[in-house]
Amino acid sequence: MKIVYMGTPDFAAPPLRALVENGYDVAAVVTQPDKPKGRGKTMMPTPVKEEALKYEIPVYQPVKVRTPEFMELMKKISPDVIVVAAFGQIIPKELLELPKFGCINIHASLLPKYRGAAPIQQAVIDGEKESGVTIMQMGCGLDTGDMISRIVVPLAPDETGGSLFDKLAQAGAELLISTLPTIFDGTAVREPQPEESPTPYAAMITKQMGLLDFNKSACELERLVRGLNPWPSAYTYLNGKTLKIWKSQVCDAAPFPEGAPAKPGTVVHTDKKGIYVACQKGVLILTEIQLEGKKRMEAEAFLRGCRIPEGTVLASQKE
Numbered sequence: 001m002k003i004v005y006m007g008t009p010d011f012a013a014p015p016l017r018a019l020v021e022n023g024y025d026v027a028a029v030v031t032q033p034d035k036p037k038g039r040g041k042t043m044m045p046t047p048v049k050e051e052a053l054k055y056e057i058p059v060y061q062p063v064k065v066r067t068p069e070f071m072e073l074m075k076k077i078s079p080d081v082i083v084v085a086a087f088g089q090i091i092p093k094e095l096l097e098l099p100k101f102g103c104i105n106i107h108a109s110l111l112p113k114y115r116g117a118a119p120i121q122q123a124v125i126d127g128e129k130e131s132g133v134t135i136m137q138m139g140c141g142l143d144t145g146d147m148i149s150r151i152v153v154p155l156a157p158d159e160t161g162g163s164l165f166d167k168l169a170q171a172g173a174e175l176l177i178s179t180l181p182t183i184f185d186g187t188a189v190r191e192p193q194p195e196e197s198p199t200p201y202a203a204m205i206t207k208q209m210g211l212l213d214f215n216k217s218a219c220e221l222e223r224l225v226r227g228l229n230p231w232p233s234a235y236t237y238l239n240g241k242t243l244k245i246w247k248s249q250v251c252d253a254a255p256f257p258e259g260a261p262a263k264p265g266t267v268v269h270t271d272k273k274g275i276y277v278a279c280q281k282g283v284l285i286l287t288e289i290q291l292e293g294k295k296r297m298e299a300e301a302f303l304r305g306c307r308i309p310e311g312t313v314l315a316s317q318k319e
Contacts, residue, residue: 001024001025001080001081001101001180001184002025002027002077002078002079002080003019003024003025003026003027003079003080003081003082003083004026004027004028004029004030004074004077004079004081004082004083004099005019005026005028005029005030005048005052005082005083005085006029006030006031006082006083006084006085006087006091007029007031007048007083007084007085007086007087008031008032008046008047008048008086008087008088009046009047009048009086009088010047010165010169011085011086011108011120011165011168011169011172012047012048012085012086012087012106012169013047013048013050013051013169014169014170014172014173015083015085015106015169015172015173015176016029016048016051016052016085017051017173018173018174018176018177019083019176019177020055020057022177024180026052026055026057027057027058027077027079028057028058028059028060028077028079029048029049029051029052029057029058029059029060030059030060030061030062030065030087031046031048031049031052031059031060031061031087032046032061032087032088032089033061033062033063034046034049034061049061060073064089065089065091065092065095066092071094071095071098074095074098075098079098079099080099080100080101080184081099081100081101081102081103081104081180081183081184082095082098082099082102082103082104083103083104083106083176084103084104084105084106084138085105085106085172086106086108091103091138093140096138096139096140101183101184102137102138103137103138104135104136104137104138104148104179104183105135105136105137105138105143105145106133106135106172106175106176107119107133107134107135107136107143108120108131108133108165108168108172109123109131109132109133109134109202110130110131110132110134110150110152111134111136111143111147111150111193112144112193112194112196112197112198113197113198113199114131114197114199114202115142115143115144115197115199115201115202116142116143116201116202116203116204117202117203117204117205118202118203118204118205119131119202120161120164120165120168121161121202121205121227121228122199122202122227123155123164123227124155124159124160124161124164124223124226124227125223125224125226125227125228126199126223127219127223128155129154129155130152130153130154130155131152131153131155131164131168132150132151132152132153132168132171133150133151133153133168133171133172133175134147134148134149134150135147135148135149135150135172135175135176135179136148136193137190142201144193144195145193146190146191146192146193147190147191147192147193148179148182148183148188148189148190148191149175149178149179149182149188150175151171151174151175153167153168153171158226159226160226160227160229160230161226161227161228161229161230161231162229162230162231205228205231205232206232207232209224209228209232210224210228210232210233210234210235211234211235211236211316212224212225212234212235212236212245212314212316213316214236214264214265214277214278214279214280214284214314214316215264215279215280216279216280216281217279217280217281217282218250218251218279218281218282218283218284219250219281219282221234221248221279221284222248222249222250222284225245225246225247225248229246229247233245233246234248236265236314236315236316237314237315237316237317237318238291238308238312238314238315240315240318241291241292241293242291242292242318243289243290243291243292243314244289244290244291244296245286245288245289246288246289246290246296247286247287247288248274248284248285248286248287248288249273249274249284249285249287250282250283250284250285251276251282251283251284251285255269255271255276262278263278263313264278264279264280265277265278265313265314265315265316266278266311266312266313266314267308267309267310267311267312267313267314268283268310269310270299270303270308270310272300273285273287273299273300274286274287274288274289274298274299274300274303275289275299275303275308277314285299286299287299289302291306
């Protein structure tokens with residue numbers, strides 16, 4: 001069976017590797033164009049392109065897959081199936097219908113929950129106890145196609161967007177290899193999804209989403225910190241400088257007088273555990289931070305070199 005693989009980020013690299021190592025004929029890899037990164041703006045290949053080049057698989061990087069030129073290329077390759085994993089472009093109906101077995105998608109959620117671009121981070125932010133991967137038959141809707149198989153992955157209490165990303169990438173690779181034979185031999189059972197998802201659409205993550213709003217509860221903000229670690233990371237402002245929050249925890253027992261926390265965003269205490277910040281409900285302890293222009297460090301180490309007086313208010317915008 002001839003396969004065309006379409007994917008872009010780190011999440012999509014393990015399934016590609018699994019296809020090759022299990023003897024599947026990957027005729028071509030399609031990924032997003034290289035992008036400039038770093039201070040020198042060096043053009044960097046996508047993780048999927050790097051993986052494909054290891055196996056000397058032809059790589060194509062169309063700016064848009066809707067062009068007649070790209071469609072002609074796909075017709076010439078004539079794949080039996082197209083496997084898609086976090087590709088980053090909407091695939092047109094003509095391409096969906098080109099292969100004998102259509103296009104199948106490796107989606108990082110337990111569909112129909114968390115349709116959309118950022119299901120991994122959103123599951124952590126929402127405090128889900130489990131997530132997983134669903135392999136689905138792609139249709140014209142956004143993540144609404146028939147479900148073929150899925151695997152459940154429990155979330156650890158300290159799960160981050162990054163750690164769950166790694167778990168689901170590996171789970172997706174394993175699920176793909178176990179599912180493909182059922183697709184090819186016709187034994188796969190396709191389950192239609194309900195029209196409405198039980199969760200809101202998991203929209204693409206932006207840097208602005210990381211700004212901590214201390215008018216929310218400490219529990220909500222602790223999950224946000226984990227969900228946006230490592231990218232784009234949660235943050236606030238301290239004396240006009242960006243303060244990234246890499247790790248935090250909810251304060252269970254306050255080391256200050258009852259009722260001391262008042263205005264949300266106010267630093268009410270500091271000690272070896274970190275920086276205690278009042279929220280609308282509860283107190284959030286910032287335990288690992290990074291001030292603009294400085295290295296990432298434990299809050300205890302930061303406080304040894306930079307005192308933050310009680311009563312300091314962390315700002316919601318740069319002053």
